[in-house]
Amino acid sequence: MKIAMAANGSELDAEVGHRLGFSSYLLLIDVDTMDFEAIPLAFDGTGAGIGAVAIAIEKNAKAILAGYIPPHVSSPLLEHDIEVFTSISGKVRDVVEAYKRGDLESYKYGSKTMKKTTLLHSLNRTIRQFASILPVLIGVVLLIGLFQTFVSKEILFSLFSGKPFSDTSIGAFLGSIFAGNPINSYVLGNVLLELRVSLYAVTAVIVTWVTVGIIQLPAEISALGWRFALLRNLAAFILAIPVSFLTVSILRVLT
Amino acid sequence: MWAFLVGVFTLYGILFSISPDRTLKAFVTSLHIMLQILFPLSIAFVVLIFLNHFVKSEQISRLLGRRTGLRGIALSCVGGILSMGPIYAWYPLLKGFREKGISDFYLANFLSSRAIKPFLFPVMVFYFGWAFTLILNILMLAESLLIAKIISLANEGRQ
Numbered sequence: 096m097k098i099a100m101a102a103n104g105s106e107l108d109a110e111v112g113h114r115l116g117f118s119s120y121l122l123l124i125d126v127d128t129m130d131f132e133a134i135p136l137a138f139d140g141t142g143a144g145i146g147a148v149a150i151a152i153e154k155n156a157k158a159i160l161a162g163y164i165p166p167h168v169s170s171p172l173l174e175h176d177i178e179v180f181t182s183i184s185g186k187v188r189d190v191v192e193a194y195k196r197g198d199l200e201s202y203k204y205g206s207k208t209m210k211k212t213t214l215l216h217s218l219n220r221t222i223r224q225f226a227s228i229l230p231v232l233i234g235v236v237l238l239i240g241l242f243q244t245f246v247s248k249e250i251l252f253s254l255f256s257g258k259p260f261s262d263t264s265i266g267a268f269l270g271s272i273f274a275g276n277p278i279n280s281y282v283l284g285n286v287l288l289e290l291r292v293s294l295y296a297v298t299a300v301i302v303t304w305v306t307v308g309i310i311q312l313p314a315e316i317s318a319l320g321w322r323f324a325l326l327r328n329l330a331a332f333i334l335a336i337p338v339s340f341l342t343v344s345i346l347r348v349l350t
Numbered sequence: 351m352w353a354f355l356v357g358v359f360t361l362y363g364i365l366f367s368i369s370p371d372r373t374l375k376a377f378v379t380s381l382h383i384m385l386q387i388l389f390p391l392s393i394a395f396v397v398l399i400f401l402n403h404f405v406k407s408e409q410i411s412r413l414l415g416r417r418t419g420l421r422g423i424a425l426s427c428v429g430g431i432l433s434m435g436p437i438y439a440w441y442p443l444l445k446g447f448r449e450k451g452i453s454d455f456y457l458a459n460f461l462s463s464r465a466i467k468p469f470l471f472p473v474m475v476f477y478f479g480w481a482f483t484l485i486l487n488i489l490m491l492a493e494s495l496l497i498a499k500i501i502s503l504a505n506e507g508r509q
Contacts, residue, residue: 113445113448113449114448114451117505125400138443161457162448162449163448163449163450163451165451182402182449182450182463184449209390212405214399217399217403218399219400220402221395221398221399221402221446224398224402224442224449225395225398225442227440227445228441228442228445230352230354230355231354231355232357232441232442233355233384234354234355234357234385236357236380236383236384236438237358237359237362237376237377237380239379239380239381239383240376240377240379240381240383241361241362241365241373241376241380243376243379244372244373244375244376244379245365245372245376256456261376274436274437274438275436277465277467277470278470278473281470281473281474281477281478282477284477284478285477285478298482298486301486302465302486302490302493304465305437305464305465306461306462306465306490306493306497308437308438308492311436311437311438313354314438314441315437315438315441316508317441318353318442318445318448319441319444319445319448319457320443322504322505323454323457323458323501323505325500326500326501326504327458327461327462327497330497330500330501331462331493331497332497334493334496334497335493338486338489338490338493341489342485342486342489345485346481346482346485349481349485350481
């Protein structure tokens, strides 16, 4: 009997894909022999989730499993008598074993026999979710400690040249590498103003302080994926510059 | 996952052999940060248990899915504005939300809205004046929605 599983890699030791349409592979696994076929999911703009559905139907999969499968994708699967299991996480191999033991019944979508999730079950799941991100989180905190100790503010202040655009970019960069309470960005901004750094640059520091995190980027990638994390931080960094110029320009018009 | 942590510890090892005092100071600083994030991490842990136990993917999809409009925008903005502590303490919870099917638009909006902190307005006004505070926060709110839209457009057609 074959089942289909969204995965972030082409091996059985890969992690289960958290969203069907965003996963790199669809693994078709024979649960009796553990033979499997890894089919890359192409994002060609037509919807990888629907593409995975077509593959599962074509390959006669009995069930499909992923972290999340939206209702518009699960409906055609259920119509073809393919069982849909959502909120699945962990290694593909472990999930297959759990499926074989019948431990995943509470994750079955739309099943009349769906069991109520026990509190212990939820607690275990939460611990797994935390455990999956904790090593990176600890690493990021250790890096922040190193940064705060080894890189002095004087070195960073010396980067400003007096040119509005480059200073604003440097301000945005400074805000991106610092982390902590936003009040610290106000205090630092005030110090920078006293050092005759432009208000454009100070505004950029304040904007990126919270919205961009270079040092904590590994943790964001671990939690939300590299594509989301890189794109969000890049967009926030670039937009911080026009926001800074616009803020100071409007301020000057009004006052 | 573990490779990153091993890499950081290796870096500590190298720096300790060069400058033991400063490396030790960095380690103590990190321990202080870890203590500071314990509280928001604990909140995130409890909220995630609640989320896993009571909230189904379909409910999240209905509230914060791809087509929930103004309600979703308002919820993600308020969530971001009210979330306290460093952002990395919230990553496990955001990961949980994502596994439940929250749209990337609202995740990005939540993360970017965190820049707006009404309870810190008095401090910002003290340093930079009320006009600056008002203009900057309005523009940061607009920026947050724009970032969310960019993420949403970039992912369009992938699901």
